[in-house]
Amino acid sequence: MIKKQIDDKSKGIVGATAENFSKVDIDGKPLKLEDFKGQYVLLDFWASWCIPCRKGNPHLLKIYDNYNDKGFEIIGVSDDDRNPDAWLKAVKKDRIGVWRHILRGMEVDTTSGGFKIVNQGITEGYNISSLPTKILVDPDGKIVGRYDGSKADEEALDKKLADLYE
Numbered sequence: 001m002i003k004k005q006i007d008d009k010s011k012g013i014v015g016a017t018a019e020n021f022s023k024v025d026i027d028g029k030p031l032k033l034e035d036f037k038g039q040y041v042l043l044d045f046w047a048s049w050c051i052p053c054r055k056g057n058p059h060l061l062k063i064y065d066n067y068n069d070k071g072f073e074i075i076g077v078s079d080d081d082r083n084p085d086a087w088l089k090a091v092k093k094d095r096i097g098v099w100r101h102i103l104r105g106m107e108v109d110t111t112s113g114g115f116k117i118v119n120q121g122i123t124e125g126y127n128i129s130s131l132p133t134k135i136l137v138d139p140d141g142k143i144v145g146r147y148d149g150s151k152a153d154e155e156a157l158d159k160k161l162a163d164l165y166e
Contacts (some may be wrong), residue, residue: 012126019125
Protein backbone atom coordinates (compact mmCIF):
# COMPACT_ATOMS: atom_id res chain seq x y z
CA MET A 1 0.00 0.00 0.00
CA ILE A 2 2.84 2.40 0.83
CA LYS A 3 4.61 1.55 -2.43
CA LYS A 4 1.42 2.34 -4.36
CA GLN A 5 1.15 5.70 -2.59
CA ILE A 6 4.77 6.51 -3.45
CA ASP A 7 4.25 5.43 -7.06
CA ASP A 8 1.07 7.53 -7.29
CA LYS A 9 2.93 10.61 -6.01
CA SER A 10 5.47 10.26 -8.84
CA LYS A 11 2.74 10.58 -11.48
CA GLY A 12 2.02 13.94 -13.03
CA ILE A 13 5.08 15.69 -11.60
CA VAL A 14 7.51 17.91 -13.46
CA GLY A 15 10.04 15.73 -15.25
CA ALA A 16 7.76 12.70 -15.55
CA THR A 17 6.45 11.41 -18.85
CA ALA A 18 2.82 12.36 -19.39
CA GLU A 19 0.58 9.31 -19.33
CA ASN A 20 -1.06 8.75 -22.68
CA PHE A 21 -4.84 8.48 -22.84
CA SER A 22 -7.43 7.85 -25.50
CA LYS A 23 -10.97 9.22 -25.17
CA VAL A 24 -13.84 10.48 -27.26
CA ASP A 25 -14.08 14.27 -27.09
CA ILE A 26 -17.06 16.54 -26.58
CA ASP A 27 -17.76 16.46 -30.34
CA GLY A 28 -17.65 12.67 -30.56
CA LYS A 29 -14.17 12.63 -32.14
CA PRO A 30 -11.32 10.39 -30.94
CA LEU A 31 -8.63 12.17 -28.94
CA LYS A 32 -5.26 10.74 -27.91
CA LEU A 33 -2.62 12.71 -26.07
CA GLU A 34 0.05 11.14 -28.29
CA ASP A 35 -1.57 12.83 -31.32
CA PHE A 36 -0.29 16.15 -29.93
CA LYS A 37 3.40 15.15 -29.99
CA GLY A 38 5.44 18.04 -31.32
CA GLN A 39 3.46 20.75 -29.56
CA TYR A 40 2.91 22.06 -26.05
CA VAL A 41 -0.33 20.90 -24.45
CA LEU A 42 -1.95 22.21 -21.30
CA LEU A 43 -4.12 19.61 -19.60
CA ASP A 44 -6.77 21.51 -17.66
CA PHE A 45 -8.35 19.32 -14.98
CA TRP A 46 -11.60 21.05 -14.03
CA ALA A 47 -15.34 20.59 -13.43
CA SER A 48 -18.52 22.51 -14.14
CA TRP A 49 -19.28 22.71 -10.39
CA CYS A 50 -15.78 24.01 -9.50
CA ILE A 51 -16.00 27.78 -8.97
CA PRO A 52 -12.22 28.43 -9.08
CA CYS A 53 -12.01 26.35 -12.27
CA ARG A 54 -14.68 28.44 -13.97
CA LYS A 55 -13.17 31.71 -12.74
CA GLY A 56 -9.90 30.70 -14.43
CA ASN A 57 -11.47 30.22 -17.87
CA PRO A 58 -10.99 33.85 -19.03
CA HIS A 59 -7.27 33.46 -18.30
CA LEU A 60 -7.16 30.20 -20.28
CA LEU A 61 -8.98 31.87 -23.18
CA LYS A 62 -6.34 34.60 -23.18
CA ILE A 63 -3.37 32.23 -23.27
CA TYR A 64 -5.09 30.04 -25.85
CA ASP A 65 -5.62 33.09 -28.04
CA ASN A 66 -1.99 34.17 -27.57
CA TYR A 67 -0.32 30.84 -28.33
CA ASN A 68 -2.64 28.52 -30.26
CA ASP A 69 -1.37 29.70 -33.64
CA LYS A 70 2.15 28.84 -32.44
CA GLY A 71 1.26 25.19 -31.83
CA PHE A 72 -0.13 25.42 -28.28
CA GLU A 73 -3.20 23.37 -27.38
CA ILE A 74 -5.44 22.97 -24.35
CA ILE A 75 -7.30 19.79 -23.49
CA GLY A 76 -9.98 20.25 -20.85
CA VAL A 77 -10.38 17.12 -18.72
CA SER A 78 -13.67 17.44 -16.87
CA ASP A 79 -14.72 15.75 -13.64
CA ASP A 80 -18.36 15.71 -14.76
CA ASP A 81 -18.74 12.03 -15.61
CA ARG A 82 -21.85 11.85 -13.41
CA ASN A 83 -23.39 14.93 -15.03
CA PRO A 84 -22.32 15.37 -18.66
CA ASP A 85 -25.15 17.84 -19.31
CA ALA A 86 -23.63 20.26 -16.78
CA TRP A 87 -20.26 19.84 -18.54
CA LEU A 88 -21.77 20.66 -21.94
CA LYS A 89 -23.59 23.70 -20.55
CA ALA A 90 -20.44 25.00 -18.80
CA VAL A 91 -18.33 24.70 -21.96
CA LYS A 92 -20.96 26.63 -23.90
CA LYS A 93 -21.62 29.26 -21.23
CA ASP A 94 -17.91 29.95 -20.62
CA ARG A 95 -17.20 29.95 -24.38
CA ILE A 96 -14.31 27.53 -23.98
CA GLY A 97 -15.33 25.24 -26.82
CA VAL A 98 -12.42 26.61 -28.87
CA TRP A 99 -10.16 23.92 -27.42
CA ARG A 100 -10.66 20.18 -27.02
CA HIS A 101 -12.68 18.71 -24.13
CA ILE A 102 -13.05 15.23 -22.68
CA LEU A 103 -14.48 13.64 -19.56
CA ARG A 104 -11.97 12.05 -17.21
CA GLY A 105 -13.57 8.61 -17.61
CA MET A 106 -14.30 7.72 -14.00
CA GLU A 107 -15.89 4.29 -13.59
CA VAL A 108 -18.16 3.45 -10.67
CA ASP A 109 -19.82 0.31 -9.39
CA THR A 110 -23.37 0.77 -8.10
CA THR A 111 -24.39 -2.89 -8.29
CA SER A 112 -24.41 -3.32 -4.51
CA GLY A 113 -26.63 -0.27 -4.06
CA GLY A 114 -23.70 1.94 -3.06
CA PHE A 115 -21.26 4.10 -4.96
CA LYS A 116 -17.80 2.56 -5.32
CA ILE A 117 -15.16 4.15 -7.55
CA VAL A 118 -13.56 1.42 -9.65
CA ASN A 119 -11.30 3.64 -11.76
CA GLN A 120 -10.46 7.34 -11.39
CA GLY A 121 -9.94 7.68 -15.15
CA ILE A 122 -7.33 10.07 -16.51
CA THR A 123 -6.92 11.86 -13.19
CA GLU A 124 -5.34 8.74 -11.68
CA GLY A 125 -2.42 8.87 -14.11
CA TYR A 126 -1.68 12.47 -13.14
CA ASN A 127 -2.17 12.30 -9.36
CA ILE A 128 -4.95 14.90 -9.40
CA SER A 129 -6.17 15.54 -5.89
CA SER A 130 -7.75 18.98 -6.30
CA LEU A 131 -9.35 21.12 -8.97
CA PRO A 132 -8.30 23.08 -10.84
CA THR A 133 -4.97 21.54 -11.74
CA LYS A 134 -3.18 22.36 -14.97
CA ILE A 135 -0.32 20.27 -16.35
CA LEU A 136 1.92 21.54 -19.15
CA VAL A 137 3.30 18.83 -21.43
CA ASP A 138 6.18 19.58 -23.80
CA PRO A 139 6.46 18.45 -27.45
CA ASP A 140 8.28 15.27 -26.37
CA GLY A 141 5.58 14.25 -23.88
CA LYS A 142 7.41 15.34 -20.72
CA ILE A 143 5.66 17.31 -18.00
CA VAL A 144 7.29 20.73 -17.69
CA GLY A 145 4.82 22.49 -15.40
CA ARG A 146 2.11 21.85 -12.83
CA TYR A 147 -0.20 24.64 -11.68
CA ASP A 148 -3.22 25.11 -9.43
CA GLY A 149 -5.82 27.86 -9.72
CA SER A 150 -3.97 30.45 -7.66
CA LYS A 151 -3.02 33.89 -8.98
CA ALA A 152 0.66 33.05 -8.39
CA ASP A 153 0.37 29.90 -10.48
CA GLU A 154 -1.47 31.77 -13.27
CA GLU A 155 1.47 34.19 -13.34
CA ALA A 156 3.97 31.30 -13.31
CA LEU A 157 2.16 29.68 -16.26
CA ASP A 158 2.15 33.00 -18.13
CA LYS A 159 5.89 33.37 -17.57
CA LYS A 160 6.59 29.78 -18.64
CA LEU A 161 4.63 30.20 -21.87
CA ALA A 162 6.25 33.57 -22.61
CA ASP A 163 9.69 31.98 -22.12
CA LEU A 164 8.76 29.09 -24.44
CA TYR A 165 7.16 31.09 -27.22
CA GLU A 166 8.68 34.57 -27.19
